[in-house]
Amino acid sequence: MSEDRVKKILSLLEKAYPDAGLVLHYRNPLELLVATILAAQCTDERVNKVTETLFKKYKAAKDYGSARQEIFEEEIRSTGFYKNKAKNIIACNKELVERLGGNVPDTMEDLVTLPGVGRKTANVLLGNVFGKQAMAVDTHVFRVSHRLELAKSNDPDKVELELYRIIPQEKLTRSCLVIGTHGRRTCVARKPLCDVCVVEKLCNSPDKIYTTPNV
Ligand code: SF4
Structure with a gap:
């Protein structure tokens, strides 16, 4: 090449x-983290519809971390693979609260330790909310x-x-x-x-x- x-x-x-920019709607690192997990196997437009309501109810990691799995599943159902996504988002936010003071970390090393967060999601965050090259x-x-x-x-x-x-x-x-x-x-x-x-x-x-x- x-x-x-x-x-x-x-x-x-x-x-x-x-x-060119992200299609997903978000106002802070936590919202982008949740939106990116929801966007797996789903269109960004569909995710934006779901998060429009979701982000009004869940504002901090502790809100997601203490969500009831069955209720959260219904709230994100239309994004597909909702059982897994709900499990990961809740577990991920519990870890944010327990290990990281409720804050989304800004390094690849820390991000990929979170449930449901792979390199792609980590790079979306690093590049778009943490000002890094990714x-x-x-x-x-x-x-x-x-x-x-x-x-x-x-x-x-x-x-x-x-x-x-x-x-x-x-x-x-x-x-x-x-x-x-x-x-x-x-x-x-x-x-x-x-x-x-x-x-x-x-x-x-x-x-x-x-x-x-x-x-
Ligand atoms: S649209 Fe894609 S496949 Fe078609 S010429 Fe452009 S890069 Fe190639």
């Missing part, structure tokens, strides 16, 4: 999506990285490491947002909009689809 090619891809994506490999970043041959691994944690090798450290968080936005808006899973893709000339993916003749 030439440095030039990566630079070109990132610069074109940056120009195409100057408004690459959160969600389904969109994973797909785009493969299609543009930025990474090869089938393991998202390894894709993260592959991206660390080719993207300058100081650009990680921003690159993550523009790559993810490209995946949501253009390089979508089923029918990517290759006709209007700004990096089409740099893409050799077998998933390319054209709907306009002679493009």
Whole structure:
């Protein structure tokens, strides 16, 4: 992977999506932590609907930590995998209260010790509320990285490491947002909009689809 090619891809994506940012709604690290756990296998739009009500009721780690599992399950049911998510969010917040004074930690080392928090969730937090450089490999970043041959691994944690090798450290968080936005808006899973893709000339993916003749 030439440095030039990566630079070109990132610069074109940056120009195409100057408004790239998280779709999840949140006002503080705890809300982003809960929203990110809920977002697994669910659309961000659906999570935003659920958290609009949830965040009015649960304001601090102790509120989630003392929630009744069956009630909480119903409150987040529409995000899918609700039993597991409820179990993890409650357990995670109990640990925040018991071990960390109710505060969301700002290091990868501490974040991944929390129930339901893997590297992706930790990186979302590090990059977006703690001002660090981080690459959160969600389904969109994973797909785009493969299609543009930025990474090869089938393991998202390894894709993260592959991206660390080719993207300058100081650009990680921003690159993550523009790559993810490209995946949501253009390089979508089923029918990517290759006709209007700004990096089409740099893409050799077998998933390319054209709907306009002679493009
Ligand atoms: S050309 Fe198509 S497959 Fe390639 S990056 Fe663009 S939208 Fe994705």
